[in-house]
Amino acid sequence: MPKVISVHSYRGGTGKSNLTANLATTVAQQGYRVGVVDTDLPSPGIHNIFDLEPEVMTKTLNSYLWGEADLADGAYDVGRNLNLGKGGTLFLVPSSCKADDIARILKDGYDVRLLNDGFRQLVKTLELDYLFIDTHPGLSKETFLTIAISHCLLLIVRPDKQDYQGTAVTLDVARQLNVRHVQIVINKALACLAPEVLRQKVAETYGVPVAGLFPLSEDIAKLASEGVFCVRHPEHLVTQELQAVARRIME
Amino acid sequence: MTSTGELKAFADSITAATSPFRNYLSDLHREYLSLTEGTVADYIPELALADPQWFGIAAATVDGQVFEVGHCDQPFTIQSISKAFVYGLALEDHGRDYVNSKVGVEPTGEAFNAIVLDEATNRPCNPMVNAGAIATADLIKGKDGTERLKRMLDMFGRYTGRSHDINVPVFLSEKSTGHRNRAIAYLMLNFGMVSDRIDETLDLYFQQCSILVNARDLSLMAATLANGGVNPVTGDRALDQRYVQDVVSVMxxxxxxxxxxxxxxxxxxxxxxxxxxxxxxxxxxxxxxxxFSPPLDAKGNSVRGIRVCQQLSKDFGLHPFNVAPAPKDLATWLMGSADLDSW
Structure with a gap:
């Protein structure tokens, strides 16, 4: 049975796209067929981490939403250059980063139900084991929908007050949408905070397990410009933590 | 933080969009979209404008959940579907005995536009053939054509929860080409089966066929009947509960x-x-x-529509006389469950 993992954060800049790209890659490295869809239509970006150039992206999520293509037509094999091993496969369906296309989405909107139909079709066509969904920060029609369909919802939280409040709101929504598995990932934790104390505090505050904790560090800041971190730095502590989170998702 | 009604309402619309039952309907839609049999009605030019690719499936439950796939907002003219619901309004206006004296309830193997009345009683066979539908339209109360039309439109609005209009070009075409229906009406007038406001009634009949609806509306109309005459979304009563069985049984x-x-x-x-x-x-x-899918078979029924109903009836055991366990349990598919893989 295929598994859908939505990666969400209430605010921007939490490292959502980086984490999604790295987790998807980590799962694909285990030999699975993995897809990633960038549903961040207003501010797409995850294609950069996979070194997918905009000129190559002739079909995107936008094309599907406008009835011009199947979602699978916009799936690019980004795993090919990552030496995934074990027969793993990794596809990315990007959103268009053309200003005209973004404007069209903002102006006309789209039927959010198409996302659900498209995801299901994509999973069938590409025979995916895991589908990761990168979302726009905050709450919107599409985040509601992606939360509702996820078998596992990952909420990314930075340890600050705004993120804490927003995460509580998102959890309210997730409960209302009957999401069964929610896990929190703490990102950009300051070195002065003891990791285990922080983990425990967050887990207790929300009543939700903490799947992983990533420190604020220059290494991670380089993620965005360097491609997929876990491939470049397979032995790094961050990569090990990614593997731990991936295991929890796959449980 | 607590959930408000707004959150619940929006969350419900999202869970309806992502529920296993909608996923099922979505697969059904995809499967039958490729079915290209049938032809679009073209006896009047306006109907021939319909796109054969239009295809919407909507389902509304008696607890008010609505599931939609495809072209569920595309308006089209209701045509003969109106007949069942106007029959309900006539029953409310006059009661069962009087309506029965004017229109029978016997199925006929004849075509829907046959010029046939019962030899003994002069009644049209049933309210679903044109003769019976015209006799039924004649029974709709109102001081003039406008008021009678308004009462009909209001009735449809109670079934669907929104206001309705007629498609004027379709109405005018139906009227200008409806010689056979005029012949049927005059034959009934000859036997005293309809009142002499015959032109007004024919206009009303052509208008009722030209009312614009969409697939979602049709699902709510059926769900209202399934729910004993009360619209499950708005809670408004659309049909007196005494007459629900009359309407549903002639259907x-x-x-x-x-x-x-x-x-x-x-x-x-x-x-x-x-x-x-x-x-x-x-x-x-x-x-x-x-x-909603415009291509029709030789008998005038939507080809995809028939197949979708057959499949749903089979998969969920919706035949009222079915007692064998269905391949899929409707309640589980509506509610969703952890073991259900609709992906």
């Missing part, structure tokens, strides 16, 4: 033109079709279906 016996017997055998859900491509089908106590 079962006469609703699918002259393939009603075959329909009752294979599908079993009381239903009514129209040449605009719509089908509304009732699963009493459970749900209502509205399907």
């Amino acid at each position: 079962l016996t006469c609703g699918m033109y002259d393939s009603s017997g075959d329909w009752a055998y294979r599908v079993g859900m009381p239903a009514k079709s129209g040449v605009g491509g719509g089908i509304t089908a009732v699963s009493p106590g459970k749900l209502g279906l509205g399907i």
Whole structure:
């Protein structure tokens, strides 16, 4: 049975796209067929981490939403250059980063139900084991929908007050949408905070397990410009933590 | 932080969009979209404008959940589907005995536009053939044509929860080409079966066929009947509960033109079709279906609509006389469950 993992954060800049790209890659490295869809239509970006150039992206999520293509037509094999091993496969369906296309989405909107139909079709066509969904920060029609369909919802939280409040709101929504598995990932934790104390505090505050904790560090800041971190730095502590989170998702 | 009604309402609309049952409907839609049999009605030019690719499936449950796939907002003319619902209004206006004295309830193997009346009673066979529908329209109360039309439109609005208009070009075309219907009406006038406000009644009949609806509306109309006459979304009563069985039973016996017997055998859900491509089908106590797809078979029923109803009836055991366990349990598919893989 295929598994859908939505990666969400209430605010921007939490490292959502980086984490999604790295987790998807980590799962694909285990030999699975993995897809990633960038549903961040207003501010797409995850294609950069996979070194997918905009000129190559002739079909995107936008094309599907406008009835011009199947979602699978916009799936690019980004795993090919990552030496995934074990027969793993990794596809990315990007959103268009053309200003005209973004404007069209903002102006006309789209039927959010198409996302659900498209995801299901994509999973069938590409025979995916895991589908990761990168979302726009905050709450919107599409985040509601992606939360509702996820078998596992990952909420990314930075340890600050705004993120804490927003995460509580998102959890309210997730409960209302009957999401069964929610896990929190703490990102950009300051070195002065003891990791285990922080983990425990967050887990207790929300009543939700903490799947992983990533420190604020220059290494991670380089993620965005360097491609997929876990491939470049397979032995790094961050990569090990990614593997731990991936295991929890796959449980 | 606590959830407000707004959050719940929006969350419910999202869970309906992502529920296993909608996923099922979505697969059904995809499967039958490639079915290209049938032809779009073209006896008046406006109907021929319909795109054969239009295809919407809507289902509304008696607890008010609405599931939609495809072209569920595309307006089209209700055509013969109106007949079942106007029959309900006539029953409310006059009661069962009087209505029965004017229109029979016997299915006919004749075509829907046959010029046939019962030899002994001079009544048209049933309210679903044109003769019976014109006699039924004649029974709609109101001081003039405007008020009678308004009462009809208001009635449809109670079924669907929104206001309705007629498509004027379709109405005018139906009127200018409706010689056969005029002949039927005058034959009934000759036998004293309809009142002498015959032009007004014919206009009303052509107008009722030209009312604009969509697949979602049809699902809510059927769900209202399935729910004992009360719209499950708005809570408004659309039909006196005494007459729900009258309307639903003539749909079962006469609703699918002259393939009603075959329909009752294979599908079993009381239903009514129209040449605009719509089908509304009732699963009493459970749900209502509205399907829209313009290509019609030789008998005038939507080809995709029939197949969708057959499949749903089979998969969820919606035939009212079915007692064998269905391959899929409706309640589970509506509610969702951890073990259910609809992906």
